[in-house]
Structure formats: C-alpha cells, structure tokens
Amino acid sequence: MSFFALGVNHQTASVELREHVAFNPERLKDLLAQQSNQQNLNDMVVVSTCNRTEVYAMAENADMVLHWLAETNGIDVKQLSNHVYRYENTDAISHLMRVASGLDSLMLGEPQILGQVKTALALAKDADIVSQNLSQIFEYAFYAAKRVRSETAVGSHAVSMGYAVAQLALQVFSKPSQLTVMVVAAGEMNSLVAKHLAEMGVAKILICNRSVERAEHLAQEIAHRVEVEIIPFAELAENLYRADVISSCTGSLHQVIAYQDVKAALKKRRYQQMLMVDLAVPRDIDPKVESLDGVYLYGVDDLQSVIDENLAHRRQAAVEAEVMVNQLVTQLITHQRIHQAGSTIQQFREHGEIQSQHELADALERIQAGEDAQHVLEDFSHRLTQKLLHPTSIILRQAAQEDDPSHFEWLKEKIQDIFEQERKPKNLK
Incomplete structure (x- = not known):
C-alpha cells in the first residue's frame, strides 16, 4: 500500500477540463460516503478548488485513483491521463506540503489553500474514509505550512x-x-x-x-x-x-x-x-x-510595480521555503520508518518469546522425566540461541551474496559496534 497524489491544476489542464473534474462540497460528500463501502479505494482525501482537483489516497497503485477520478466525472481515462500528474510516497508527501504552503499555487504564497486542504480532510473524515496513517500525513503537512508561513517571507508581501x-x-x-x-x-x-x-x-x-x-x-x-x-x-x-x-x-x-x-x-x-x-x-x-x-x-x-517587486520577494523566499519543505519531508519519512521499525522489532520480540516458551516447556518436560538437569539446560541454551540467531544469519548470508557489498558491510559494521559495546565493562556503582 502506497501514498499517492494525483490530480490536475492550472499548469497541466485547461479551465474547461478543470471545471469538468471539479467537485462541489455536496456532491463530494455523497461520493466519499459511497467510497466508505468500497473494498479497493476507501482511504482518501479530495481537494477541489478553482485551480486544482487532487486526490490523495492510500492505494495499491495510481491507476486505481486515476480510474476513480475519471469515472466519477464521466471522462475517458486516456484523455484524463494526458493531463494528470502523479506522485508516490515521498514525492506525494512533498507535493502535499507544497500545496498546503501555497508554493504550488497560481499566486505564489496565497493563504486560502491551507484552509481549503483542511476542509477537504474534514470532509473525508466525516465520511469515515481516512486512516490514522493518512490523517498523520495531512497533519504534518499543516505543520509544514505553518512553519513556512511563520519562518519565511513567502506570504508576507502584497501580490494582489x-x-x-x-x-x-x-x-x-x-x-x-x-x-x-x-x-x-x-x-x-x-x-x-x-x-x-x-x-x-x-x-x-x-x-x-x-x-x-x-x-x-x-x-x-x-x-x-x-x-x-x-x-x-x-x-x-x-x-x-x-x-x-x-x-x-x-x-x-x-x-x-x-x-x-x-x-x-x-x-x-x-x-x-x-x-x-x-x-x-x-x-x-x-x-x-x-x-x-x-x-x-x-x-x-x-x-503593479509594487506587486511585481513583492512577487520577486516571494519567489526569493520560496527558495528558502522549498528547502524547509524538503527537510520536513525527510523528518516525516524518518519518523515513519522508525515507527515501522518499531513494529518489526515488536514482531521479532514476540517471535523470540514464542521460541523461548516452546524450548522452556520442552526442557521442563525432560527434567520431570528424569533427564540430567545440567545436560537439559545446556541443550536448552544451545537450541534457543540457534533459533534466535537463525533470522539474523539468513539476512547476513543473503547480504553477502548481493552484487553490491555495501549493505553487507553496513550490517557487519553495526553488529561489530554492538559487540564492542557489550564487551565494555559496566560502570561500578
């Protein structure tokens, strides 16, 4: 499952096409309510303004999103495909942050778009088609927009x-x-x-x-x-x-x-x-x-001369804002990876606990049957160690067989660092 951003805006589509794929709030509310009962595409947010219509969704592939946008508006998929832009995962997050910050607007830095994106999220939440993961991405985009507004001059000069x-x-x-x-x-x-x-x-x-x-x-x-x-x-x-x-x-x-x-x-x-x-x-x-x-x-x-000068100031400030958005995208991706790693670590620990309980039950049964306790415990320790290290050994062997040795070298270096830390004497209290 990936995060996609797909849509048309003032740069990719004519006014006529943008009008054709635009949604008014009442129609969009009904469409989103219908999506809550669908199997394939039921985690999405639709942003529709005079200059853009965009779908942000968790989906198996971008074509699912494209077909939904085309079919709901009665447009040929191939025709629409010529005018849509598609972003996935990191690029989609970056695009959402740029949109919310006014960096992708017809009038650079315009503030209304942030409120429109917030309204779009609220509408999707009312339809109960927003997962926690998708909601967190949007909330982080709002945080990014606030940072851009408060820490750069991208919206501080009059351009109307x-x-x-x-x-x-x-x-x-x-x-x-x-x-x-x-x-x-x-x-x-x-x-x-x-x-x-x-x-x-x-x-x-x-x-x-x-x-x-x-x-x-x-x-x-x-x-x-x-x-x-x-x-x-x-x-x-x-x-x-x-x-x-x-x-x-x-x-x-x-x-x-x-x-x-x-x-x-x-x-x-x-x-x-x-x-x-x-x-x-x-x-x-x-x-x-x-x-x-x-x-x-x-x-x-x-x-007009004042506006032109101010627009130049905004464009200069937008460079700084783009750097900030890129940094915030990296922060969010890192946070997501840490969260995913935490889930994997939890699964690994649960797997280890199951193996430990299984070997312990077997050892206790053998001791109760009269086998030598020391021999049983030595066997227990050896078997448990083998089972716990088996996944790591497989990963190391596979990494060593890869054409690119950098992954194996990184794993070996990290494991050696852990060994070094374990060998250091503990501080005496």
Missing part, C-alpha cells in the same frame, strides 16, 4: 491589488484604527480592498455605488468587522472630505472624481492628508489631483 491598497494605507497612516475609508464602486476589486481594510481594523468604510443592492451586499459581508455607511453615488463629491483613504474602480468611461472636488474636500479637511487610489482603466480620478499638497495619488501602474 486589494492587499496592496491596504498595505499602502498602512505606510501612509500610522494608526489604521482612526481611518475612514471610501470605496467608490463595489465591484470585485474594491470588495477585496474593503475586506482587507476591514481586517486591518479601520474605523469606518463608506460605500459609494450606483447600485444600492450591490452596495448593501458588500456592506453585509464586512459589517461584522467594521462600521459601514452606504452613500448615494450622486453625493460622492460632497462626501469626499470624510475619507482618509479613497479607492475608486467604477469602470466608467469618464472621470468621476474631479480636481476641484478634491481641492474643496482638502480645504474642508483643513488639509489633512488623503490617500487616493485609482484602480480603474480608464482612470476615475483626475491626474491633476496629484499636484495638490497633502494628496497621495496612486494608479494601477504604480501598484
């Missing part, structure tokens, strides 16, 4: 527009808890800006959007973290003065924030500084605003 705006606000203003933020338009980009700033702990967020319904939807998503107020789009200019940070991304063909309006807002604010971010193309904010004292204006190109 929304996060970059939040980090920019931290650079311009020292106390985020006193900031009022205005997002002009409540689309996807500004929604991310609002969420990041809400998590950062700003005092208030003003949402100015043409559609009240869209504004209310965003307000509901962040209201548990920050005070929110919805402003009619027609009242944008007269409310500019209230905002320390303004992020605009309307998609309008014309500028929506004029130079004169910002100048008037500054005067009303008694020239307290403002951070204005224009995420729109064409631009929402009159470029002349940049000439006003107290206004910091950033556009898409400005932020």
Whole structure:
C-alpha cells in the first residue's frame, strides 16, 4: 500500500477540463460516503478548488485513483491521463506540503489553500474514509505550512491589488484604527480592498455605488468587522472630505472624481492628508489631483510595480521555503520508518518469546522425566540461541551474496559496534 497524489491544476489542464473534474462540497460528500463501502479505494482525501482537483489516497497503485477520478466525472481515462500528474510516497508527501504552503499555487504564497486542504480532510473524515496513517500525513503537512508561513517571507508581501491598497494605507497612516475609508464602486476589486481594510481594523468604510443592492451586499459581508455607511453615488463629491483613504474602480468611461472636488474636500479637511487610489482603466480620478499638497495619488501602474517587486520577494523566499519543505519531508519519512521499525522489532520480540516458551516447556518436560538437569539446560541454551540467531544469519548470508557489498558491510559494521559495546565493562556503582 502506497501514498499517492494525483490530480490536475492550472499548469497541466485547461479551465474547461478543470471545471469538468471539479467537485462541489455536496456532491463530494455523497461520493466519499459511497467510497466508505468500497473494498479497493476507501482511504482518501479530495481537494477541489478553482485551480486544482487532487486526490490523495492510500492505494495499491495510481491507476486505481486515476480510474476513480475519471469515472466519477464521466471522462475517458486516456484523455484524463494526458493531463494528470502523479506522485508516490515521498514525492506525494512533498507535493502535499507544497500545496498546503501555497508554493504550488497560481499566486505564489496565497493563504486560502491551507484552509481549503483542511476542509477537504474534514470532509473525508466525516465520511469515515481516512486512516490514522493518512490523517498523520495531512497533519504534518499543516505543520509544514505553518512553519513556512511563520519562518519565511513567502506570504508576507502584497501580490494582489486589494492587499496592496491596504498595505499602502498602512505606510501612509500610522494608526489604521482612526481611518475612514471610501470605496467608490463595489465591484470585485474594491470588495477585496474593503475586506482587507476591514481586517486591518479601520474605523469606518463608506460605500459609494450606483447600485444600492450591490452596495448593501458588500456592506453585509464586512459589517461584522467594521462600521459601514452606504452613500448615494450622486453625493460622492460632497462626501469626499470624510475619507482618509479613497479607492475608486467604477469602470466608467469618464472621470468621476474631479480636481476641484478634491481641492474643496482638502480645504474642508483643513488639509489633512488623503490617500487616493485609482484602480480603474480608464482612470476615475483626475491626474491633476496629484499636484495638490497633502494628496497621495496612486494608479494601477504604480501598484503593479509594487506587486511585481513583492512577487520577486516571494519567489526569493520560496527558495528558502522549498528547502524547509524538503527537510520536513525527510523528518516525516524518518519518523515513519522508525515507527515501522518499531513494529518489526515488536514482531521479532514476540517471535523470540514464542521460541523461548516452546524450548522452556520442552526442557521442563525432560527434567520431570528424569533427564540430567545440567545436560537439559545446556541443550536448552544451545537450541534457543540457534533459533534466535537463525533470522539474523539468513539476512547476513543473503547480504553477502548481493552484487553490491555495501549493505553487507553496513550490517557487519553495526553488529561489530554492538559487540564492542557489550564487551565494555559496566560502570561500578
């Protein structure tokens, strides 16, 4: 039984194929429940996101996993086989750790994947199809991801527009808890800006959007973290003065924030500084605003250069993270081997105990029958020694017959070391 990782991601498959093999939580829950009754493949975890679908399983071979993934999605096995990647044992463990750490993500170092992998494990556990061995591998991968996050900078630099705006606000203003933020338009980009700033702990967020319904939807998503107020789009200019940070991304063909309006807002604010971010193309904010004292204006190109620089930092940190993952994989494999050796040693000891009890019973029976006790005990000692050393002797002979003598030399060296330790006089107390 081996540990396999098999799947498709943004590097190996088109969006169409990834959509075809993706699982929603409800369907996956039903499929995993059905697997609990199967003989061949009933120890598995399925990770399914917009950029990847992967199956991690204890199985006899990778083809079992491939056929399950193909059949459950109605795809020809040969077609799917051209796009899947397969990893086994050590390589599979390394891949899982890299995925959980964000090292294999489309956006290097993104943190959401760890939560998604944890959810996948929980779903499989609910279906009762996760062995202790498989669970331990995942828990160690979570430990690895935590180490990568806390001990490297792979996730510490902003590589999305929304996060970059939040980090920019931290650079311009020292106390985020006193900031009022205005997002002009409540689309996807500004929604991310609002969420990041809400998590950062700003005092208030003003949402100015043409559609009240869209504004209310965003307000509901962040209201548990920050005070929110919805402003009619027609009242944008007269409310500019209230905002320390303004992020605009309307998609309008014309500028929506004029130079004169910002100048008037500054005067009303008694020239307290403002951070204005224009995420729109064409631009929402009159470029002349940049000439006003107290206004910091950033556009898409400005932020993109910051993101590119930060992505370079992440890539540099990823080298360190990869080394760490390799070390942790080695630690886990070593731990597993020690555990397996412990089981083998226990079996060997039990075998020795059985032999000992058998020879002892035979010796006692001979003594009770009247044979000389000293002769019987000498025979007992000789026979037991032969039986206990028989497995070791076979292993040594087989190792000596191998073409590569290194294994035999290693065994001989270790046995001689044990003999040397036994010959040393014990410390007198």
